[in-house]
Structures are given as C-alpha cells and as structure tokens.
Amino acid sequence: MIAKWIGKRVIMGTIVLIIVSFLSFFMMHAAPGNPAAAYYGGNAQTLSTAEKERIETAFGLDQPILYQYGVWLQEALQGNLGYSAKEGRPVATIIQERLPNTLQLVVLTLGIVAIASTWLGIQAGMKEGSLLDRGLSFVSIASSAIPPFWLGILFIMVFSVQLGWFPTSGMKDVRGDGGLVDRLYHMVLPLSVLVLSHVGVFARFLQENVKAENHRYYVQVARANGVPERAIRKMVLRNAIIPYINYVGVTIPSFFGGSIVVETLFGWSGLGQLLVKAVMVKDFPVLMGAILIIGVVVVFCLFVIDVLMIFLNPRLRRGGIV
Amino acid sequence: MFKMENVTVQINEKFILNNLSFTVPKGQISVIIGESGSGKSTTLSAILGILPALATVEGSIFFNGRNLVALAKQDQAALRQRHFFTIFQDAANSFSPTQKMKQQLYGLTALRMGQTMAVFLAKMKRIVQDLHLPDDVLERYPFELSGGMLQRCMLACALYLEPAVLLADEPTSSLDMLHQQEFIQQLKRLHSQLETTVLLIIHDLDVAASIADFILVMKNGEIVERGQVTEIFEQPKHPYTRQLVAHHF
Numbered sequence: 314m315i316a317k318w319i320g321k322r323v324i325m326g327t328i329v330l331i332i333v334s335f336l337s338f339f340m341m342h343a344a345p346g347n348p349a350a351a352y353y354g355g356n357a358q359t360l361s362t363a364e365k366e367r368i369e370t371a372f373g374l375d376q377p378i379l380y381q382y383g384v385w386l387q388e389a390l391q392g393n394l395g396y397s398a399k400e401g402r403p404v405a406t407i408i409q410e411r412l413p414n415t416l417q418l419v420v421l422t423l424g425i426v427a428i429a430s431t432w433l434g435i436q437a438g439m440k441e442g443s444l445l446d447r448g449l450s451f452v453s454i455a456s457s458a459i460p461p462f463w464l465g466i467l468f469i470m471v472f473s474v475q476l477g478w479f480p481t482s483g484m485k486d487v488r489g490d491g492g493l494v495d496r497l498y499h500m501v502l503p504l505s506v507l508v509l510s511h512v513g514v515f516a517r518f519l520q521e522n523v524k525a526e527n528h529r530y531y532v533q534v535a536r537a538n539g540v541p542e543r544a545i546r547k548m549v550l551r552n553a554i555i556p557y558i559n560y561v562g563v564t565i566p567s568f569f570g571g572s573i574v575v576e577t578l579f580g581w582s583g584l585g586q587l588l589v590k591a592v593m594v595k596d597f598p599v600l601m602g603a604i605l606i607i608g609v610v611v612v613f614c615l616f617v618i619d620v621l622m623i624f625l626n627p628r629l630r631r632g633g634i635v
Numbered sequence: 636m637f638k639m640e641n642v643t644v645q646i647n648e649k650f651i652l653n654n655l656s657f658t659v660p661k662g663q664i665s666v667i668i669g670e671s672g673s674g675k676s677t678t679l680s681a682i683l684g685i686l687p688a689l690a691t692v693e694g695s696i697f698f699n700g701r702n703l704v705a706l707a708k709q710d711q712a713a714l715r716q717r718h719f720f721t722i723f724q725d726a727a728n729s730f731s732p733t734q735k736m737k738q739q740l741y742g743l744t745a746l747r748m749g750q751t752m753a754v755f756l757a758k759m760k761r762i763v764q765d766l767h768l769p770d771d772v773l774e775r776y777p778f779e780l781s782g783g784m785l786q787r788c789m790l791a792c793a794l795y796l797e798p799a800v801l802l803a804d805e806p807t808s809s810l811d812m813l814h815q816q817e818f819i820q821q822l823k824r825l826h827s828q829l830e831t832t833v834l835l836i837i838h839d840l841d842v843a844a845s846i847a848d849f850i851l852v853m854k855n856g857e858i859v860e861r862g863q864v865t866e867i868f869e870q871p872k873h874p875y876t877r878q879l880v881a882h883h884f
Contacts, residue, residue: 529728530723530725530728530729531728531729531730531731531732533685533723534721534723534729534730535742535743536685537683537685537715537721537723538716538719538720538721538743538747538792539712539715539716539719539747540742540743540746540747541742541746541747544742544746548731548734548739548742551731551733551734552731552732552733555733625733626733627732627733627735627776627778628732628776628778631776631778631779
C-alpha cells in the first residue's frame with residue numbers, strides 16, 4: 314500500500330517537473346531578445362551575420378523550440394544539464410557550487426520560522442483576547458506587507474552602514490577563514506530578512522487554527538469534564554498543526570522566491586543570485602538547470618510534507634486514503 | 636444534594652434562565668424536559684460553568700452545601716473534577732479525531748485523578764468488556780467507531796470515575812432506536828450500581844418516561860412543573876405540560 318502510494322507520488326512529482334520545465338523553457342524563449350546573445354559574449358557588435366548564424370547552428374538554436382526542448386529534456390533526464398552559455402562550464406557543476414549556499418539559507422530560515430511561528434501561534438491562539446493575540450495580527454500584516462528588498466536595504470543601512478555590526482554583503486570575510494562562525498556572521502542579515510518576512514504570516518495561520526480548534530466540541534467536552542489544561546493543549550495542537558504543516562508545504566516555493574531577492578541584495582552566492590545573473594545575460598542552460606533543481610527540491614519537500622501528514626493524520630493512515 | 640436557587644442567566648440583556656429554582660434529589664434520576672430554546676442546555680452549562688463569556692449569572696447553585704457560583708473558578712473546576720461527569724449530545728464530535736480512544740479516555744478519567752496509564756488500562760478494559768464494546772476499542776480512533784459506541788465510551792468514563800453526579804445533555808438524541816434502548820439500560824445499570832445522582836436533559840418524552848424518577852418541565856427559562864413520572868405523565872397540571880404530553884402520547 315505505502316509502496317504504491319510512494320510510486321504514485323514519484324510519478325506525480327515527475328509530471329510536475331516536466332510541466333515546470335516546459336513552461337519555463339517556452340516563457341524564456343517568448344521573452345524579447347535573441348537566445349543566442351549569451352553565446353556572443355562581449356562580441357555581439359563585431360560578429361558578422363554569418364558568424365552569428367554559425368553559433369546558432371552549433372548550439373541548435375536555429376531548430377524549432379519544441380525540438381530544442383525535447384533535446385534538453387532528453388539530456389536532462391540523463392543527468393546532463395548542458396554548459397553555461399556565459400561561463401562555458403557544465404551547468405551541473407555551477408549548480409553544485411551554489412545549491413548548498415541556498416539550502417543553508419532556506420533550511421535555516423524554515424527551521425527558525427517553524428519554531429518561532431509555532432510558539433507564537435500556540436501562545437496567541439490559546440490566550441484569546443490577550444495582548445499577544447491582538448498584537449500578532451498586527452505583526453502578521455506588517456510582516457507580509459513589507460517587501461523583503463526594502464527590509465533588506467533598511468537592515469543594511471541600520472546594522473551595517475550606521476552601526477557597523479554586520480557586513481553589508483558577501484558570504485565570508487576576505488581576512489577571515491571562511492569557517493562556520495564567519496558564515497553565520499554573514500548570514501545574520503539575509504536570514505533575518507527572510508525570517509521576518511515569513512514568521513508573522515505563519516504564526517497568524519497557526520494562531521487562527523488553534524483558536525478554531527479551541528472552540529471545537531471535543532475541547533468543550535474535555536474542559537467541562539476537567540481534563541487537565543496541559544492535555545487539552547496537546548490535543549488542540551495535534552489537530553491545529555495538520556493544516557499548518559500543509560500550509561508550510563505549499564509555501565516552501567516562496568522561501569526560494571524570497572531567497573532570490575535576498576541573495577541578490579546581500580551578495581549571497583546561491584541559486585537565487587545565479588538565476589538573476591543568468592536572466593540578465595540570457596544564459597538559458599543555467600536558467601533551466603537552476604529552475605529544474607529548485608523544482609526537484611520543492612517537489613521533494615512536498616513529498617516529505619505528505620509523509621508527515623500520513624503520520625499526523627490517522628484518517629489518511631487508517632481511513633484507506635493512502 | 637444538588638440545588639439551584641433563584642438562578643438567572645442573561646446573555647446580551649436577554650433572560651435565558653429566569654429565577655430558576657429546583658432540587659435534584661440524591662441518588663435519583665431527574666430529567667429536565669421542554670421544547671427547544673426553553674433553557675435546558677443553558678441550565679447544564681450554568682452548572683458546569685461553561686456559559687459563553689458574555690453571559691451573566693445570578694443566584695446560587697449548591698452542591699454538598701457549597702455554592703458553586705460563589706467559588707473561585709479554580710475551586711469550581713476542582714470540585715466538578717472530583718464529583719461530576721458530563722455526557723454531551725454529539726458523541727461523534729466529543730472526541731479529538733487524531734488521538735486514539737485510549738489516550739482520550741485516559742485524559743477524561745485517570746489523568747484527572749492523577750493515575751497512571753497502567754492503572755487506567757487494568758480497570759478500563761474490564762468496563763469496556765462489560766459495556767459490550769469491541770475488544771480493541773481503546774486502540775481505535777473515534778472515526779472508526781459508531782455514534783452508539785462513542786456514547787458508550789462516555790458511559791465507560793462515568794463507570795470508571797464513579798462520580799457523585801452524572802449530567803447528560805440529550806445523550807440519546809444522536810442514536811438510533813436500538814442504541815437508545817441499549818444506552819438507557821446501561822445508564823440504569825450504572826445508576827443502580829453506583830447510586831449516582833443523575834440529571835438528564837431529554838427531548839424525547841418516551842425516553843424520559845422510561846428512565847426518570849423525577850421530572851422537571853421547563854419553558855421560557857423557568858420550571859413550570861415538577862413531580863414524579865406518573866404525576867407528570869398521568870395528571871399534568873400546567874397547561875404547557877398537558878400540551879407536551881397530549882402531543883406526544
């Protein structure tokens with residue numbers, strides 16, 4: 314039963330990735346400009362029409378888009394993501410260098426956001442009408458309304474330029490050893506921006522679930538019959554956390570989206586920064602590779618969330634839904 | 636044993652209970668009957684201290700000589716925890732959907748008495764057998780049990796706790812005829828075994844007649860008539876009671 318379910322999820326995930334890559338490929342080619350421009354390097358002005366045609370033929374850019382996509386997909390399925398039009402290095406190697414940096418940022422953000430929002434959501438939800446309950450609504454609106462790039466600029470101005478507490482950008486100090494402490498020190502500002510732009514919304518979501526759960530019939534029955542508050546709290550949390558984890562699952566792509574802005578702003582050498590640079594120079598192989606890898610990570614995270622759901626929700630496990 | 640004295644409950648300046656006074660005789664089964672909106676469930680909520688935050692309560696609710704209304708919330712809760720158990724109408728929603736019955740029944744019984752899971756299991760397994768519940772009921776989730784089984788699980792809690800007072804709000808309304816009869820028989824058995832004082836709220840007069848020692852008839856937040864079952868059903872005095880009985884039988 315479980316093996317069949319996992320098989321279904323893998324097939325669905327693969328279909329999602331193919332759709333994502335298909336749409337990305339066609340949207341990139343629909344954008345204004347010549348996809349071959351990245352291969353010209355700095356010589357676009359001096360190259361003759363014949364030379365340009367030769368480059369296009371060499372990289373298959375003169376073929377129909379559907380054919381180009383087919384070739385790319387065939388190679389990608391065999392693990393070959395091609396070569397960067399700008400750097401001339403294998404895309405897989407470039408991504409391998411960048412992916413860990415993005416994952417460090419995203420995983421740490423996700424961890425902090427999950428812990429902080431769970432604590433805040435439960436505290437505020439269980440104490441309805443309290444200052445924390447009312448305050449969290451305000452913080453949530455503020456946190457979702459302030460764009461991360463603006464918050465990032467503000468942080469750089471205050472904590473880097475004026476106070477000098479943290480570096481303005483980069484991943485390591487030029488004089489430092491590039492160790493864990495140095496990495497964490499450089500991560501403080503980008504991490505803070507990502508955490509602050511997500512934590513309020515997540516906490517508010519859980520807070521509302523806790524409140525709704527706290528008014529459910531079974532809670533009234535337990536309370537009227539003197540079940541200790543600690544046990545009631547556990548029961549409420551167990552039920553409120555299910556939609557919350559689902560919500561975390563569907564918003565995981567937004568962490569990667571947020572990291573694009575933050576990595577660019579803070580010079581964090583991750584996939585987000587790579588994507589922005591690739592868009593600027595129309596480096597399509599790198600763009601496609603990065604999108605595909607982010608897609609794989611997101612699909613994997615959603616798979617993990619689905620597995621968690623099975624453990625948390627007995628209806629899925631025992632109700633024969635799986 | 637259990638007495639309500641001039642209890643008035645107002646919500647948004649509307650009287651839900653109006654100067655309500657009655658006594659629940661010790662060791663008897665008393666049943667409150669009346670139409671929907673007459674204040675039956677509010678009476679129970681007032682006794683349990685679970686009225687909405689907007690509600691104001693006046694008057695006294697005495698239990699063993701102590702006025703529940705005058706006690707601090709913590710003391711009220713402690714007193715109820717020690718002596719009361721309540722079965723609610725909607726058995727299907729009376730339990731959390733994500734916890735096994737074992738944990739939930741433990742929370743409703745042994746945990747509140749400070750007993751361990753081992754002690755709980757030893758006693759509860761016997762009760763569950765007595766109530767003809769499936770052997771693996773404690774390992775099941777609420778959605779794997781019928782409404783009748785869930786209501787019997789609540790009854791199992793009452794048997795475990797042996798409370799001085801058992802309150803129940805329409806405990807049979809969500810059950811079919813067969814399960815209704817079964818539940819009533821088991822409730823009677825519990826009452827005769829433990830001599831528990833029982834206060835039931837029942838909509839169905841057949842059920843009320845089959846179980847009650849003493850009947851209270853409620854209308855518009857007031858008790859309009861009270862008496863033994865035979866008095867109420869054979870010689871009703873108040874026009875409202877006569878109307879209720881005439882429409883039913």
